[in-house]
Amino acid sequence: MQPAPVTKYRPFPPVNLSHRQWPSRTLSQAPIWCSVDLRDGNQALAQPMSVAEKLEYFEMLVRIGFKEIEVGFPSASLTEFEFCRLLIEEKRIPDDVAIQILCQSREELITRSIEAMCGAKNAIFHLYNSTSPSQRKHVFNATRADIVKIATQGTQWVKEYSRPLIAAGTRMRYEYSPESFTSTELDFALEICEAVTDVWQPTREEKIILNLPATVEYATPNVHADQIEWMCTHLSRRDRSIISLHTHNDRGTGIAATELALLGGADRVEGTLFGNGERTGNVDIVTVALNLYTHGIHPGLDFTNINEIREVYERCTRLEVPPRQPYAGELVFTAFSGSHQDAIKKSWSVQKPDQPWDVLYIPVDPADVGRSYKAIIRINSQSGKGGVAYVLEHEFGFSLPKLMHKEIGRIINDVADAKGTELSPAEIHEVFRREYLERPLPDIVLRDFKTTEHNNVVKCEGQLELRDGALHLISGEGNGPINAFVHALGKKSPDLVPQFEVLSYAEHSLGKGSEARAVSYIHIKTARGQSLFGAGIDTNIELASIKAIVSALNRSLAKK
Ligand code: KIV
Ligand code: ZN
Numbered sequence: 001m002q003p004a005p006v007t008k009y010r011p012f013p014p015v016n017l018s019h020r021q022w023p024s025r026t027l028s029q030a031p032i033w034c035s036v037d038l039r040d041g042n043q044a045l046a047q048p049m050s051v052a053e054k055l056e057y058f059e060m061l062v063r064i065g066f067k068e069i070e071v072g073f074p075s076a077s078l079t080e081f082e083f084c085r086l087l088i089e090e091k092r093i094p095d096d097v098a099i100q101i102l103c104q105s106r107e108e109l110i111t112r113s114i115e116a117m118c119g120a121k122n123a124i125f126h127l128y129n130s131t132s133p134s135q136r137k138h139v140f141n142a143t144r145a146d147i148v149k150i151a152t153q154g155t156q157w158v159k160e161y162s163r164p165l166i167a168a169g170t171r172m173r174y175e176y177s178p179e180s181f182t183s184t185e186l187d188f189a190l191e192i193c194e195a196v197t198d199v200w201q202p203t204r205e206e207k208i209i210l211n212l213p214a215t216v217e218y219a220t221p222n223v224h225a226d227q228i229e230w231m232c233t234h235l236s237r238r239d240r241s242i243i244s245l246h247t248h249n250d251r252g253t254g255i256a257a258t259e260l261a262l263l264g265g266a267d268r269v270e271g272t273l274f275g276n277g278e279r280t281g282n283v284d285i286v287t288v289a290l291n292l293y294t295h296g297i298h299p300g301l302d303f304t305n306i307n308e309i310r311e312v313y314e315r316c317t318r319l320e321v322p323p324r325q326p327y328a329g330e331l332v333f334t335a336f337s338g339s340h341q342d343a344i345k346k347s348w349s350v351q352k353p354d355q356p357w358d359v360l361y362i363p364v365d366p367a368d369v370g371r372s373y374k375a376i377i378r379i380n381s382q383s384g385k386g387g388v389a390y391v392l393e394h395e396f397g398f399s400l401p402k403l404m405h406k407e408i409g410r411i412i413n414d415v416a417d418a419k420g421t422e423l424s425p426a427e428i429h430e431v432f433r434r435e436y437l438e439r440p441l442p443d444i445v446l447r448d449f450k451t452t453e454h455n456n457v458v459k460c461e462g463q464l465e466l467r468d469g470a471l472h473l474i475s476g477e478g479n480g481p482i483n484a485f486v487h488a489l490g491k492k493s494p495d496l497v498p499q500f501e502v503l504s505y506a507e508h509s510l511g512k513g514s515e516a517r518a519v520s521y522i523h524i525k526t527a528r529g530q531s532l533f534g535a536g537i538d539t540n541i542e543l544a545s546i547k548a549i550v551s552a553l554n555r556s557l558a559k560k
Helices: 037-043 051-064 078-089 107-117 133-140 144-161 163-167 186-200 221-234 254-263 285-293 306-317 338-349 385-396 402-419 425-437 481-490 541-559
Strands: 032-035 068-072 098-104 122-130 171-179 208-214 241-247 268-271 445-454 457-465 471-478 500-510 517-526 531-538
Touching (some): 032 241, 032 285, 051 078, 051 306, 068 122, 098 171, 144 171, 208 221, 221 254, 254 268, 425 531, 445 481, 457 481, 481 541, 500 541, 517 541
Parallel strands (some): 068 098
Antiparallel strands (some): 457 471, 517 531
């Protein structure tokens, strides 16, 4: 990089717009969407899509709900031409979907493009030429007047050569793009759009689409919004034109630029799924649309099954959706931070299905885009206790008592620390199982236990294998099985069974129907001052709590 002062690059000139309106507006409706995946997106692929892939992708775009789809540049290659013909001849295009084709302002390319569109019910002819000073100087060596002539002449040709098509029943609309619009002097962009409109003669019913591309993104999004508002307020036939946005993402602000430019008055957005496109890509329509959705505006596009869309996208483009991509990325519904996990758990537990979404850190209900709740929380050594409890409850059905969260959280953190990576839900379950339910080398093993009741007094008898290797018969009485077992254990030497008292007890069923089992959690305090939990599972609820006591005692002995 050049050391300061940076003279190699210049600031982008601001727009002289004295009473700009867009900063105080809010978005209240979805724009018209046009997918350019099969043209702008496809041309930017190292290996462009085959006809079969384009077809699969096209059908997915239709399912999502796109009503305008740029299908290619049919005059540029035989594959593009054939794809267009296949769509029309095999009647793959629903009546309410318009196919759009792109073309340069050259007579032979225009006639070839019209040939490709023959028989379409609903089509948009998209003509472009570049207008910025640098393009005029370096590429065309042409004056402003020459550039206007290219655009108007092209428009004239399209108008003339499409007459038979229209007569044969095609609804043909016209789109003009002053390519590199955002780098073009605004007065010149206006002049060329006016000149093209003069030739096309749109009506209020059949408007001209004036697409104003940020072919390369050079400015901050507010400047783009200014440029669009300036155009919207200076065009003489605004009521006969649809103002379309086509942002690229060179500064990483294509989405913001699109959103602010919609506030600036634009009606339509061209872009691609997940932002594929030249260089840093086109604007990502999925994000713009779902951003609207999360503000309560239905985008008119359906991303209910975003995983499936992503799968088709990745297969056909051979690109990957990055893990942090809004809405679709692998990790966007995952919280690593413990405090985030706690907040998610708390707010999610009180989220009512009929109330506005208010789950912290998760701005959209994952279920709305077909994402699973399962992977929301992963545990690493930075995670909080709430996250572990959440996983055990939501993935495995263990609803641990609140006081136990801290204990299990610490155990899992130590394992994650030692392992140095995050723990999967299955690993968390395994640690829980080995710590509480099936300890590998227990000091106390319950071999037998039964109770009888007489006059509200419960009597227990049982057999324990203790750390001395011997089998011990036990018996005791109490007001319930737990109490009786505690008394029976109290008769044993403290070297074999620690002295303890029960602080609390909780239980719930695990699973449903005849397969259901009970899980019990016991909180004990030993005579040495240890406070710890045990857990036990059994089809018999009484036995589950006895096992939970044994689990707590084994944990206490292991710590000693
Ligand atoms: O980025 C661009 O300017 C384009 C035009 C052809 C619309 O893709
Ligand atoms: Zn583009």
